[in-house]
Amino acid sequence: MTDNVQSVGLPDERPPANTVGPIAWLRNNLFNSWYNAILTILVLGLLASAIPPFLNWLLFRAHGFDATSTVCRQDAGGACWGFISEKLRFIMFGMFPWEQQWRPLVTIAVFIALLVASCDRRFWKPWFGLVWAAGLALVAVLMWGGVFGLTYVENTLWGGLPLTIILSVIGLAVAFPVSILLALGRRSNMPAVKVLCVTYIELIRGVPLISLLFMASVMLPLFLPNGVSIDKLLRAQIAFIMFAAAYMAEAIRGGLQAIPKGQYEAADGLGLGYWQKMRKIILPQALAIAIPPLVNTFISFFKDTSLVIIIGLYDLLGTAKAALSDPSWRGFYREAYLFIGVIYWIFCFSMSKYSQKLERDLNRGHRR
Amino acid sequence: MSQAMSQGTKPKHTLSGEEIIRCTGVNKWYGEFHVLKNVNLSVQKGERIVVCGPSGSGKSTMIRCLNRLEEHQKGTIVIDGIELTNNLKNIELVRREVGMVFQHFNLFPHLTVLENCTLAPIWVRKMPKAEAEERAMSYLKRVRIAEQAKKYPGQLSGGQQQRVAIARSLCMSPKVMLFDEPTSALDPEMVKEVLDVMIGLAEDGMTMLCVTHEMGFAKSVADRVIFMDRGEIVEQDTPDAFFSNPKSERTRLFLSQILNH
Numbered sequence: 016m017t018d019n020v021q022s023v024g025l026p027d028e029r030p031p032a033n034t035v036g037p038i039a040w041l042r043n044n045l046f047n048s049w050y051n052a053i054l055t056i057l058v059l060g061l062l063a064s065a066i067p068p069f070l071n072w073l074l075f076r077a078h079g080f081d082a083t084s085t086v087c088r089q090d091a092g093g094a095c096w097g098f099i100s101e102k103l104r105f106i107m108f109g110m111f112p113w114e115q116q117w118r119p120l121v122t123i124a125v126f127i128a129l130l131v132a133s134c135d136r137r138f139w140k141p142w143f144g145l146v147w148a149a150g151l152a153l154v155a156v157l158m159w160g161g162v163f164g165l166t167y168v169e170n171t172l173w174g175g176l177p178l179t180i181i182l183s184v185i186g187l188a189v190a191f192p193v194s195i196l197l198a199l200g201r202r203s204n205m206p207a208v209k210v211l212c213v214t215y216i217e218l219i220r221g222v223p224l225i226s227l228l229f230m231a232s233v234m235l236p237l238f239l240p241n242g243v244s245i246d247k248l249l250r251a252q253i254a255f256i257m258f259a260a261a262y263m264a265e266a267i268r269g270g271l272q273a274i275p276k277g278q279y280e281a282a283d284g285l286g287l288g289y290w291q292k293m294r295k296i297i298l299p300q301a302l303a304i305a306i307p308p309l310v311n312t313f314i315s316f317f318k319d320t321s322l323v324i325i326i327g328l329y330d331l332l333g334t335a336k337a338a339l340s341d342p343s344w345r346g347f348y349r350e351a352y353l354f355i356g357v358i359y360w361i362f363c364f365s366m367s368k369y370s371q372k373l374e375r376d377l378n379r380g381h382r383r
Numbered sequence: 384m385s386q387a388m389s390q391g392t393k394p395k396h397t398l399s400g401e402e403i404i405r406c407t408g409v410n411k412w413y414g415e416f417h418v419l420k421n422v423n424l425s426v427q428k429g430e431r432i433v434v435c436g437p438s439g440s441g442k443s444t445m446i447r448c449l450n451r452l453e454e455h456q457k458g459t460i461v462i463d464g465i466e467l468t469n470n471l472k473n474i475e476l477v478r479r480e481v482g483m484v485f486q487h488f489n490l491f492p493h494l495t496v497l498e499n500c501t502l503a504p505i506w507v508r509k510m511p512k513a514e515a516e517e518r519a520m521s522y523l524k525r526v527r528i529a530e531q532a533k534k535y536p537g538q539l540s541g542g543q544q545q546r547v548a549i550a551r552s553l554c555m556s557p558k559v560m561l562f563d564e565p566t567s568a569l570d571p572e573m574v575k576e577v578l579d580v581m582i583g584l585a586e587d588g589m590t591m592l593c594v595t596h597e598m599g600f601a602k603s604v605a606d607r608v609i610f611m612d613r614g615e616i617v618e619q620d621t622p623d624a625f626f627s628n629p630k631s632e633r634t635r636l637f638l639s640q641i642l643n644h
Contacts, residue, residue: 281483284450284552296502299493
């Protein structure tokens with residue numbers, strides 16, 4: 016009888032050599048079938064033919080940050096990073112007066128500090144709204160000036176990265192609460208509210224952003240009485256807010272629909288009013304579910320701010336294009352687009368990474 | 384049948400005679416389907432009522448009408464002197480006084496057990512947070528789950544979640560508790576812990592309406608058993624009379640189906 020019982024535990028053994036280690040990994044992941052082996056070899060070949068020339072252009076044959084355009088044109092086989100160092104301040108700050116450009120630089124720093132701080136959930140308190148208000152007031156003072164001995168700078172001279180950040184951050188921050196109201200309105204029991212929200216969302220979603228920007232900049236003034244004019248930047252900002260709100264409302268509606276009916280009933284059963292129920296029970300869960308589509312919208316809107324170039328505002332993409340129109344630097348578009356591409360990528364990738372972290376944090380221990 | 388409850392210890396108590404729920408000629412339709420047909424019901428303060436009947440008989444719909452989770456289309460429902468109409472203010476007033484426990488618990492998954500219990504007292508009753516927490520802890524102790532107060536509902540078993548749901552309702556100090564098949568979604572070994580809590584509540588004199596298939600519970604704690612079939616109240620009587628001497632043929636058929644297996 017005791018034969019069936021293991022009285023002394025068996026010692027741990029190492030797994031067979033062909034199931035662990037780099038060789039096994041290669042075999043499991045890259046060469047696990049004949050067609051995957053062919054694909055692996057093809058891809059490796061493609062990489063081998065593409066990467067060295069790119070690195071050559073990017074680094075080995077490139078001209079450093081001190082190169083002049085004349086030097087670069089004589090040997091065109093490599094990148095000309097002199098273009099970036101020459102045009103850096105123009106690309107970043109646009110036509111902001113040269114000796115005042117520390118102001119947009121501080122603006123960028125203020126925004127980044129606010130955004131980084133906002134990522135910490137410990138700061139998700141009502142008082143942090145005051146911090147944002149103070150930050151935005153500081154930004155307004157820095158960019159416009161005209162007080163505290165700062166010279167006044169018209170907002171037609173704003174450009175580059177600060178403009179991109181202002182349009183997208185303020186745009187998304189204002190659009191977000193509006194979109195929540197739109198999403199709730201779309202699911203409302205009140206017919207008038209519902210029709211209004213559905214009409215708004217469907218109208219805005221059915222129109223390209225470009226045409227909305229055109230309308231804001233060209234058609235809106237036609238409807239305003241003579242002598243009244245709304246600032247061009249403000250018009251673009253409003254168009255962005257309207258557009259972003261419609262899209263985010265749909266993302267949030269998706270989250271709202273995922274909340275089980277029982278949650279509404281439990282909140283009702285406890286006697287919570289409509290707004291208490293939404294604020295305390297439904298929205299916290301719906302927004303957590305809506306994070307991926309919301310961040311998707313955030314990222315695409317951050318990039319879509321580059322469309323303001325068509326109404327004559329110079330955001331980051333606009334200033335890069337404008338820098339290329341300098342006769343002595345004409346044709347260095349690879350360097351220009353690669354540079355701003357990296358800047359856009361850093362912002363968008365940070366948003367994506369942060370959203371993944373937030374999703375993990377919010378889901379921890381909550382799931383039923 | 385579940386042998387969950389302590390048999391034969393039915394608490395002795397006398398009813399005050401004060402009426403807390405009155406339904407008169409209540410009718411409800413889902414589209415063309417007539418779910419509730421002329422339901423008349425009067426419940427006294429402290430009364431423990433078990434509602435049973437085959438599925439689709441309208442028993443859940445009836446108790447869900449009592450806190451307006453469902454709207455009735457004809458007749459009147461008066462709870463503690465307040466009539467349920469489209470008046471939102473009245474609906475909220477009634478819901479404060481009527482606790483509800485659901486089949487699927489419906490705890491708020493993004494809040495801890497303690498936060499689930501303090502939310503409504505803080506926001507609806509405007510109770511200071513410290514007081515709400517203290518009361519919540521005492522109710523969690525009463526349902527024997529105080530040590531899990533900091534956990535999230537998703538970390539608890541079904542029976543534990545249902546006990547938290549009962550505590551959450553109790554924290555509003557309701558005058559009436561409605562139970563909508565509170566043990567139907569539970570694994571068999573967890574039914575007892577929930578029923579024990581409900582028996583404890585009954586012994587303390589809480590006015591209770593329970594839709595349940597736990598006939599043992601009905602026998603040992605109910606003052607009255609209501610049998611519903613096809614949207615109407617067919618029979619109501621004390622549990623002794625109801626189980627030993629059912630008057631209607633439909634009741635006899637139902638009882639034979641659930642008791643003899």
